[in-house]
Amino acid sequence: MNDSRRIRACRHRLEDGEAVVLSPGPNLTYLTGFETSPSERHFLLFVTPGDEPVVVAPAMYAEQLEGVPAEAELWDDDDDPRDVLEDVCTAVGDPECIYVDDRMWAQFTQDLRSVRPDAAYGLASEVLEDLRIRKDEAELEALSRAGELADRVSMEVRGRGKEVIGLTEAELASEIDRLLTEHGGEEPAFETIVASGPNGARPHHHSGDRVIEAGDPVVLDFGASVEADLEAGTARYPGDQTRTVVFAGDPTAEFRAVHGVVREAQRAAIEAVEPGVTAGEIDRVVRGVIESAGYGDAFVHRTGHGVGLEVHEPPYIVPGNDRELEAGMVFSIEPGIYLEDAFGVRIEDLVVVTEDGAQRLNESPRRWSSQ
């Protein structure tokens, strides 16, 4: 029997006749410290309340699985993996209710359903979300380091001021990526966004060939992952920060006003964070500030998202989300105002909910001026 605290917590949440079945991805990494990419090959971890976990995996993984706290059922290329699934379902006591990984590919859920057509199917998040949503000490330490790394790169890039004028967005994004890894990040946690001038009005812009000019507001949204030591294995936790900067020259009066509104919306939302407040209420605070300023229609996305093993995970800070905040939750607060053909402004920090409020994980300057 393995002794991993997280696996024990998962098993403890299951009743007799239930099983969690995970695919490669953040849930599997959370429970076992094991990381591999999803592929066309059957790789499934079965967790039940009564038995040691069982991992169904291609034989080539034998050595890599030695540290994983689960019994390995390996299959060769001349086995039909569905036969192995059938055997494992029987071995773990024929669960009547199977919670499949939220990210499990349909080709594998279809196979599970074909060997156990009468089971009820749910999602693994119904079991694991409450565990993953409150970060433990090692996770908070890693997220805090990822925040400091983003801060450091943010300040270094901002400090370049007018040297940035004349670079393309893609060039600046590539420089940011270089700095993130140079200063200790494992890799960018997502595609770095450099959205200049009118491109800033697209929240998910892909950094391109546009040359950054004096007076351009530039949305800079980036972060890098850092390694955390888990009880078993390691895993990567991301940073995620956005600033909107004018590297040189004078922006328009409207930009200055909008930047102030976004900054105030963000401040008010973070001020409102404390245990017991709902995620939806935080979103309402942000929307309230932006609507009062007359820009309600220009805030086209949610206020924020949880951050952990995934860059986007619960809690989602969206309208109507009744989830109450609890100490240890970590999420972004990232209001934005997007004015088509003109510019965009977004300011984003990660915050951790504390016993009586919130603590920001990012502290780099939020002003638009590069000075």
Place this chain on the structure above:
Amino acid sequence: MNDSRRIRACRHRLEDGEAVVLSPGPNLTYLTGFETSPSERHFLLFVTPGDEPVVVAPAMYAEQLEGVPAEAELWDDDDDPRDVLEDVCTAVGDPECIYVDDRMWAQFTQDLRSVRPDAAYGLASEVLEDLRIRKDEAELEALSRAGELADRVSMEVRGRGKEVIGLTEAELASEIDRLLTEHGGEEPAFETIVASGPNGARPHHHSGDRVIEAGDPVVLDFGASVEADLEAGTARYPGDQTRTVVFAGDPTAEFRAVHGVVREAQRAAIEAVEPGVTAGEIDRVVRGVIESAGYGDAFVHRTGHGVGLEVHEPPYIVPGNDRELEAGMVFSIEPGIYLEDAFGVRIEDLVVVTEDGAQRLNESPRRWSSQ
């Protein structure tokens, strides 16, 4: 109505009452030329025989979707995306049989099943595999370029000979990645494998800190993606090549013998490729050569895999696969012999099935000597 040839071919394969529902991934890119990463946000393309395709996507994608040949049903963060799925299912005529993307995350298949619990569910590959498995001219041109790129980097690295001695596996892997992009690749198509000495006995080794020594056999498995011009949009097609090289010094006699066996197995398999032969028969040829040499137990993986928008896709060259080869299929032939605590040998080329045989897409030297 859109006029994309691939979407038309997909619709033509559907009967009344059927629908294909795709997630971000290779199937979606194949049909539309649109690429985005799977995420927690509902993004689903509905293709039915009678109507224009419909794409359900977050509102933030509005601009990016303008070139996609489908009607966009956008949802905001304050919508419940399941309501949108419900509406779209109704709008496309309430399909009784839904083929979901093989890679669709369970969280989305569960939502589809919750709005249409009585539909029958299959996998999109049942409809699309026969289209994707035979490559068209633009795809073959891209795969051929990706092959030339891998050849070029393979020859350049091999030519460094004794300069490689003293590098770690990770350093050599990073140099290979640099060369792949320097010579025009978009990015490595998968994690570059440099497995030296005894590490070569692990087919999926992660390049690590081991220093490459004189006399070490080194398995080098890499490739980069190149852009192809599709009818709509662009997409990336990968290279995938393996060589086993001794950069300096003398390997053991057993290594020389084993290298010869693997090379002969690969040659014999490629010789056997022609339309009408089954994938399983090609695997049998490889296994026959290796077993005759007494190394049957040391060939621990399949003979090969198809390559296209995915690095691993049908046809799989595995025991018992009855799929008949057809002109235009592209796959790897990659026999290997793995001797624990000693060394491994793998030789891999991509081949395209022609009207009367096979053509290799890789032509770099296969010998073990770096000279």
